[in-house]
Amino acid sequence: MTDQKTQPDEPVIAAYKPALAALQEGKKYFWCTCGRSEKQPFCDGSHAGTDFKPLMFVAEKTEEVLLCACKRTRSGPYCDGAHNNLQDTYEEASADEITAMSDAKLIARDADNGGKAILDGGAYVLTPDPANAQHKGTLSWQSLIGAEDGAKHLGLVRITAAKGTAPWQSHKKSDSVLFIVSGKGTITIEDKAFTVGPETGLFVQAGERYFLHADEPMTIMAAICPQSDGAEWPDGPNGAFNTSFTERRVGVDHDKAEVMADRFFQILVDDQVGSKEITQFIGEVPLSRAAFHRHLYEEAIVILSGTGMMWTENCRAPVNPGDIIFLAKRQGHSLECTDPKGLRLMGAFYPAGSPAINY
Numbered sequence: 001m002t003d004q005k006t007q008p009d010e011p012v013i014a015a016y017k018p019a020l021a022a023l024q025e026g027k028k029y030f031w032c033t034c035g036r037s038e039k040q041p042f043c044d045g046s047h048a049g050t051d052f053k054p055l056m057f058v059a060e061k062t063e064e065v066l067l068c069a070c071k072r073t074r075s076g077p078y079c080d081g082a083h084n085n086l087q088d089t090y091e092e093a094s095a096d097e098i099t100a101m102s103d104a105k106l107i108a109r110d111a112d113n114g115g116k117a118i119l120d121g122g123a124y125v126l127t128p129d130p131a132n133a134q135h136k137g138t139l140s141w142q143s144l145i146g147a148e149d150g151a152k153h154l155g156l157v158r159i160t161a162a163k164g165t166a167p168w169q170s171h172k173k174s175d176s177v178l179f180i181v182s183g184k185g186t187i188t189i190e191d192k193a194f195t196v197g198p199e200t201g202l203f204v205q206a207g208e209r210y211f212l213h214a215d216e217p218m219t220i221m222a223a224i225c226p227q228s229d230g231a232e233w234p235d236g237p238n239g240a241f242n243t244s245f246t247e248r249r250v251g252v253d254h255d256k257a258e259v260m261a262d263r264f265f266q267i268l269v270d271d272q273v274g275s276k277e278i279t280q281f282i283g284e285v286p287l288s289r290a291a292f293h294r295h296l297y298e299e300a301i302v303i304l305s306g307t308g309m310m311w312t313e314n315c316r317a318p319v320n321p322g323d324i325i326f327l328a329k330r331q332g333h334s335l336e337c338t339d340p341k342g343l344r345l346m347g348a349f350y351p352a353g354s355p356a357i358n359y
């Protein structure tokens with residue numbers, strides 16, 4: 001237990017990070033709510049004499065989950081990221097961690113690997129090369145993350161659109177979560193038109209057809225899930241718009257941003273606009289180096305502004321605006337911001353959830 005500065009009627013903060021637990025379908029578990037158990041995250045009876053009682057739950061499936069250890073979650077027994085706000089600063093790399101990683105090899109972009117700097121576990125940093133793009137009408141696109149890159153579920157495609165109207169496109173079996181990096185225009189999904197500009201997120205459900213009209217040249221990052229062999233180019237709409245989710249566009253709204261100590265993020269596209277597989281967010285990191293951590297999701301990150309260094313166990317690679325980062329599920333990593341003005345990024349990950357949850 002790391003913190004005893006709590007009131008007697010408050011749970012003890014057993015840890016400032018969630019605990020990874022392997023659950024078995026149908027099995028009953030007792031999650032510790034008091035924080036006093038020595039068998040975190042589960043109850044060992046240490047709540048005796050307090051008003052706390054363990055929370056019993058039955059695992060719905062066999063899976064690894066992150067259970068709350070700070071005991072401040074609003075979604076018990078699961079971590080909801082509440083631990084991030086219990087300290088004044090986001091957890092940064094410790095002096096020991098920095099020393100231990102001081103020998104991490106600086107990896108250069110490798111032309112033989114499509115220009116990627118390949119880090120541990122198949123993670124990579126890539127500066128997209130427009131020369132590799134394919135073209136149709138006003139559109140150019142290139143795959144930046146896919147099965148051939150080691151990703152299991154996510155695809156990431158960089159789309160640029162010249163001024164004008166692009167052809168209709170669709171992915172029959174894959175959802176598309178779009179992020180407008182620059183430029184402005186209109187994206188029409190079936191018969192619904194959405195005006196979009198920089199830092200707008202937009203959800204297009206599998207089977208829906210859409211086209212974009214660029215008022216000025218646009219750059220878009222499209223996260224695709226499940227991975228697709230490429231878009232189809234139908235002649236027009238087919239009326240398949242899912243009217244259960246009529247609003248698909250989400251813009252940056254500082255009132256909706258989640259503050260995590262000295263950094264913030266805002267969820268853009270999630271299940272509120274119909275995206276059940278992918279969560280898209282935008283975030284800002286101050287001059288700092290995050291503590292080494294892992295997520296239970298596969299992630300694509302796009303650097304929007306600022307400079308930094310991506311660290312994995314034994315490797316590191318610099319990142320600059322326009323670069324993308326791929327991280328496999330459970331890949332240990334730390335993103336360092338080396339820019340006094342901060343680093344702004346967009347992330348998209350599968351399965352959907354909260355970017356504030358790591359272990």
Ligand code: FES
Pocket residue numbers: 031032033034035036037042043044045046047048052053054055
């Ligand atoms: S030991 Fe914490 S609820 Fe039982």
